[in-house]
Amino acid sequence: MGTKTAPGLRPRRLPKHPASSLAERWTTVDDIDVFYRESTVPPDAPAMMHLHGFGLSGRYLLPTAERLGDEFHTLVPDLPGFGRSGKAANALDVPDLAHAAVRFLDDRGIDAVTLVGNSMGCPVILEFAHHHPERIERAILVSPAGGIYNQPLRRAVGQLTRDGRREPPRMMRVAVPDYLRFGVPSTFKMFQALTQYPSLERLLALRIPTLVVIGDRDPLMPGPARVQEVAAATDNHVLLVKIEGAAHAINFSHSGELAHLIRLFMADLPIVDDPDSPGHARLYEIHRSPHLPPTIGPEPQRRS
Template identity: 80%
Template structure:
């Protein structure tokens, strides 16, 4: 049973945080709302273009939406962009009970309800991808397109000790500045919550849900991601679905592609949204190369039958 004094102190702390100005982490506006009695922190395009398609970015486990901002900001000039901290993560408040993947999918839907948004394209990284797949399972009419970046969960990340080892290896492959972004989020999330969420994630039927998708879907993987099987294995899975699926590889990227390779990823997302072949972005610095390894025969535009 929760200590009522601690609960009040926690609520007071969140209210103080809401009143305390912080230096914005990106060009996106920082905002708060309340969903199902939980304070939810999110970022949003300050002035979305008139009639812009809505695009919401969903973070990985233990993290907030902060590390997604490099990619989200690059897309905010064209899309009505939202980057929430899901309940229990980042600066948002915690739910009374621990949330699993289906709970987070429902929470994402209720956040959109609160914002008055009926349909959306979802962009997820790591745990955010199973949340998108579960969202598609429960709310197929609300999901226009899906972008799955480094999708985690399923048999490749089992058992739990294997997933922990994969995550540890990935830490050495991410940019060093990711440490300063991720460490406060992990500390805030806490060890018990990390273990529970990681177990739920590794047991989630990611492959089954992916094969059941019926909307245009972009899957983006990095060649240095230890949490993902190799590109050939991913390609073999991709050809098993008759969904409108596009599979893209970014050479040299690890797991947190939204943070480490925002230019390449944003470029690929723009081309996907416009039903164009994925080509490398000459304006993105570095030696990363982006290319398709699978495209289904037809990727229809949004609203097409």
């Protein structure tokens, strides 16, 4: 198709070599072109949407999303202003991105969904749940970021730098083009929006089954004591699980373990290590709300 000149519209060109086994598609939401990936499953399959992090597109979420694509109606959009999608006339903040996620689901004819977010995607989920609790069935927050622990900007930059050294080298081939496309001005504006967002308040107000997944090598997360303190402070149905050896981009680096964990959570099954990934990172439960069913069977042993 020809190039469009409206602010939120971009050339609707699909890659010559698709990056995903999911179908790659375009739609228009509020006059903005939105690029997304979607699994081809029966229409009655439960819907699951994956939301990306700061400055990135949905591409790095694909390793996990693809593993779940046969079981769930899986959607991985590039939110407006990110990746291949068009930009809004004004810079988007967290509420705007949550609204865009809702409007994207409207466009796809989806009333209720489970949301899987990484990093910045987690505050977007919290805002979505705050305004549209009837439309979110479960929340899966992977490496939630944007709180006081990531402030000020120079601290966040240092954390991201340390994290980059802990991620698989192939992650850089995905992340660098996305960051360059996002741009420095957008980075400053989006970071300011994240620092102003009441993430903790929204987290404590959640009233749906929630899975929180963290990595023990993630420099953007506070220490275990603070994480467990926050988890214990909520009356929500919270399950907190740690993956050994994982840094921040768990959806990319530990997709097998994360997909296995999501399946267990969605089926209300006990948290056990993935038998199909021998020798890989182990996952184990570190907090379970009394509102959730108790774990059955022995807890996976941590490696020394």
